[in-house]
Amino acid sequence: MTSTILIRGAKVLGGEPQDVLIEGETIARVGTGIEAEGATVVDARGAILLPGLVDLHTHLREPGREDSETVLTGTKAAAVGGFTAVHAMANTFPVADTAGVVEQVWRLGRESGYCDVQPVGAVTVGLEGKQLAELGAMHESAAGVRVFSDDGKCVDDAVIMRRALEYVKAFDGVVAQHAQEPRLTEGAQMNEGVVSAELGLGGWPAVAEESIIARDVLLAAHVGSRVHICHLSTAGSVEIVRWAKSKGWDVTAEVTPHHLLLTDELVRSYNPVYKVNPPLRTEADVLALREALADGTIDCVATDHAPHPHEDKDCEWSAAAMGMVGLETALSVVQHTMVDTGLLDWAQVADRMSFRPAAIGRLEGHGRPVAAGEPANLVLVDPAYRGVVDPAGFASRSRNTPYEGRELPGRVTHTFLRGRATVVDGKLA
């Protein structure tokens, strides 16, 4: 039996209110005054309708660290956050560096039913940066991997990086680089600057990110490949990517929600909930990142959702794990930092959080226009909502959010994955 859902009066991509009729897995009609007998009606007056969000950068932790997240709990969190597809990073145990592991993650995603899971393959065996993993085998597997990353570690060897960039051209792949010069960041605990000097915490200098990005955009240009920069975090990185794009090189970049909002001043609390890699930077960096996301220099928002068990954050700073959960708060942070500030309209949010990331990942069936005949991957957002973040209510297995107790705007009321509601009235269906 085919289900029929009529979304009534939603502002499609923030535009004029329209009705959207979903039949089965597909959008059947978009228009005004649509009637459909027997359809489940969703009153969406005042809400924004966007294509389902796509995350290029998610840590689902399975296999290996099921104490912090599983594919099931991670995809539930994704659905709550309005995502219909996430890219699962490769730094699991075992590492997703073989066809077997990526297929396992892909299959777990299919079984979860809350959100599509597109595994990312490791660039090198064991993320060790020495030997290329079987990139072709991962691509040809059922998981159909096109995005490769050693995220968590930088592919710092210039020759390995060059080879990876060249090799994936054969199947239109992309290398997503975690840009971190390892020698410059030995013992790094936070952004290097005024605050690290006072707190006596090891510095993670901006140049350690920028020098790798500069090298990699030049390498990509040299070999005619595309490169994607993960979680870009500094004003200097923005300048390099802007320059590379001005040359016409195929360079894309992402920014995390937390780098759009939080600064290293928060580290003064020594509360490890603010410990993340790359680290929180300065106010000037935050403003440069917002501007770059607005003008398209930065292509997309990616969460870098990084769940950690409580004990890994309930300790002294240097012993704590790096990372923050982000799937369930991403859209609110983007509304707060980009929409409510007038930097982006909702159509541009759809671009930065759905169209562009899907295009970079060459993901089929996601990041599509809200139009008849397209897959019904959709999300409804109530932009007028104001709420205080309470991690106790998270769908994620982990609670390491930097936004606890903070008031943020906007709320995902409904998420539809191929016509099936995964979230209804803000709760998992």
Added chain:
Amino acid sequence: MKRHLISAADLSRDDAVLILDTAEEMARVADRPIKKLPTLRGRTVVNLFFEDSTRTRISFEAAAKRLSADVINFSAKGSSVSKGESLKDTALTLEAMGADAVVIRHHASGAPHRLATSGWINGSVVNAGDGTHEHPTQALLDAFTMRRHLAGAPDGGPTHHQGGGDGTGRDLTGRRITIVGDVLHSRVARSNVHLLHTLGAEVTLVAPPTLVPIGVERWPCEVSYDLDSVVPKSDAVMMLRVQRERMNAAFFPTEREYARRYGLDGDRMARMPEHAIVMHPGPMNRGMEITAEVADSRRCTAVEQVANGVSIRMAVLYLLLGGAVLEPAAESAETKAENPNSRTEESK
């Protein structure tokens, strides 16, 4: 006074002077035949040391014992993670044992701050050195030593140590203090910059540029790379310990070059003003940052600093734990036993 002592930056000028003045009174106790006050009888002070530091630990231990507190030494070397027990669980254990104050030395910057603010314990937390962050009691004992030498004369002018009490009530306004060495990795330097600035001194840091942190421009001090130009204008020159292994990380080329450019030898000391003192928090690397000639000279206060450390730590514990009235210990065991207050405390 606040409940904790985590950072020298948290101390106001009046707080700092109060601690120094109290330490002067404590120092007088050390001159008595019975070096003990009953003020903290029945209170428990835990020395929680995650890092070896016999000097600092015994200084706190002596201070607590002279105030009649019960002292528990808890040595928890190694990182909490590798040890298998978290800082939190250690803290909960100490809380269960009824620690009134926890003196913590930890290799991780910010660990005392976490201990004081995470709700794990109710007692006072005293930072006895955390990573490369701060070491506030060291800065206090340094300031105490400087005040005795530099702020003691009636006209506020420089003078050498003239016995206990010199400088009481005064700060270090206008004194020019030079701190030389591995500022980047030094918790002593950080605490001293904050405290000396609060006390009105003019601080200059001298180090090779590699050992000065990025971001230092916001500190309330001057920075120089040239020791020779600063020495003649200094009322006190504080030499920081430089670990030889820094050489391997290319912070400087060789020990010899470091010693030549940034070490204090007899020639440099001779160019200091006549009244100026040489300080060192210890342990000294003789031949590296300081020559034996300087270390053993009359102008070097390193040993005096150790003695002053006990007085300062007594003052800090006394003020944090709100130890009633400052009064000398009873002259004999009998009178002590007859003191109704002490009996009440003991029966608690």
